Amino acid sequence: MALILGIESSCDETAAAVIDSDGASLATRVVAQIIASQDEAHRPYGGVVPEIAARAHVEVLSPLIGRVLAQAGLRLDQMDAIAATAGPGLIGGVMVGLVTGKALAMAAGKPLIGVNHLEGHALSPRLADPTLDYPYLLLLVSGGHCQILEVRGVGQYRRLATTIDDALGEAFDKTAKILGLGYPGGPAVERLAREGDAKAVPLPRPLLGSAEPHFSFAGLKSAVMRAKLAGVHRDADIAAAFQQAAIDCVIDRLRGAIVRTSGMTALVVAGGVAANQALRGALETSANEAGLRLVAPPLMLCTDNAAMIGWAGAERLALGLIDPLDMAARPRWPLDAAAEAVRGAGVKG
Ligand code: KG4
Ligand code: ZN
Numbered sequence: 001m002a003l004i005l006g007i008e009s010s011c012d013e014t015a016a017a018v019i020d021s022d023g024a025s026l027a028t029r030v031v032a033q034i035i036a037s038q039d040e041a042h043r044p045y046g047g048v049v050p051e052i053a054a055r056a057h058v059e060v061l062s063p064l065i066g067r068v069l070a071q072a073g074l075r076l077d078q079m080d081a082i083a084a085t086a087g088p089g090l091i092g093g094v095m096v097g098l099v100t101g102k103a104l105a106m107a108a109g110k111p112l113i114g115v116n117h118l119e120g121h122a123l124s125p126r127l128a129d130p131t132l133d134y135p136y137l138l139l140l141v142s143g144g145h146c147q148i149l150e151v152r153g154v155g156q157y158r159r160l161a162t163t164i165d166d167a168l169g170e171a172f173d174k175t176a177k178i179l180g181l182g183y184p185g186g187p188a189v190e191r192l193a194r195e196g197d198a199k200a201v202p203l204p205r206p207l208l209g210s211a212e213p214h215f216s217f218a219g220l221k222s223a224v225m226r227a228k229l230a231g232v233h234r235d236a237d238i239a240a241a242f243q244q245a246a247i248d249c250v251i252d253r254l255r256g257a258i259v260r261t262s263g264m265t266a267l268v269v270a271g272g273v274a275a276n277q278a279l280r281g282a283l284e285t286s287a288n289e290a291g292l293r294l295v296a297p298p299l300m301l302c303t304d305n306a307a308m309i310g311w312a313g314a315e316r317l318a319l320g321l322i323d324p325l326d327m328a329a330r331p332r333w334p335l336d337a338a339a340e341a342v343r344g345a346g347v348k349g
Contacts, residue, residue, distance in 0.1 A: 002080040002317055005104070006310025007065070009097030010089025010117045012038040012048045014060040018072040019310035021318070026128045026298065030307045032072035036060050039184060046183050054092025061100055076108045081322065083313020086114030087330030094329045102325050111322040113313040118335050121270040122151055123315055124308035128297045137264045139254060139283070142271035143169035146215050148257040149335060154315045159336035160257040165218035168246060169273045174221050175242045178228050179235045189239050190276050196240030201233050203245040208252050214342060215253055220245055247282045258290045267292040274302040
């Protein structure tokens with residue numbers, strides 16, 4: 001059995017978790033987890049302010065790790081490894097978590113694993129569902145990323161699509177801002193959309209049906225802005241129309257990706273936007289059509305958390321993939337290094 005301390009600090013959540021890789025279920029695999037959200041600190045600015053985030057991580061992280069170990073009833077020297085997010089993300093925050101992880105690893109004489117935050121998201125469905133085998137098709141949708149990847153194994157990714165401008169979560173957040181719904185916007189847009197009529201506001205579906213594999217949401221966002229400024233639509237209808245248009249685009253891109261892969265064991269969705277129930281419903285239909293099982297992690301594993309970092313650490317440790325203590329934090333770190341660079345992709349973690 002391996003016990004891993006996981007640390008996450010790449011954006012606006014400070015989180016630590018203790019993972020038992022041999023646990024039979026999600027409940028026993030995540031021995032303890034504490035997530036401290038910085039939403040309140042960033043809310044006045046309508047988005048994450050990197051300097052405020054980094055400072056908050058510094059203040060919160062060390063005591064939070066102490067608390068999570070106490071909650072688990074375990075000591076640092078009982079851990080088999082320390083796994084900390086090493087990128088991509090807001091560099092100040094990433095450095096706080098990685099340096100803390102290095103210090104703990106050095107003090108306790110334990111291996112350090114520098115985890116790619118995106119790999120954390122990509123492997124999190126395996127934490128929740130031990131029956132999920134490689135290779136699987138992954139839709140990774142968060143505030144900073146919007147990608148379709150073939151996950152062949154730990155560290156083995158083929159990118160099939162990415163965004164040429166905004167990430168899906170970013171489009172939700174900007175729509176929320178336009179509608180005055182505050183930050184973070186995704187859950188607020190989803191709530192308001194439930195009261196609206198998606199057909200009441202005609203919105204474009206960028207790249208729908210095009211041979212180009214990638215995503216684009218900038219045009220949709222501008223159309224949302226125009227619909228709002230027109231002053232004739234209900235906000236709920238705009239929210240519903242936006243959400244439906246965005247989902248239609250995702251499903252269309254996904255269909256193209258499914259055609260370009262074979263032998264996938266499942267369609268998997270991960271990242272913060274995977275919390276969206278309307279998206280999950282559409283993915284269920286799409287997976288059924290393709291004869292694939294849909295695996296969507298529970299909501300607590302969708303948004304940023306440390307359990308997924310600890311889990312990715314456990315998968316890496318099992319393969320002997322540990323990192324040197326002088327490992328550098330990386331603001332940018334694509335999962336598929338061989339994929340062509342695409343304008344706009346991967347702004348953040
Ligand atoms: O993975 P995550 O917690 O952080 C990043 O690494 O980006 O994702 C956060 C993103 C935000 O853009 C947020 O608005 C979006 O996920 N999100 C949602 C929902 N819950 C979170 N978007 C749509 N519907 C939701 N229910
Ligand atoms: Zn994330």
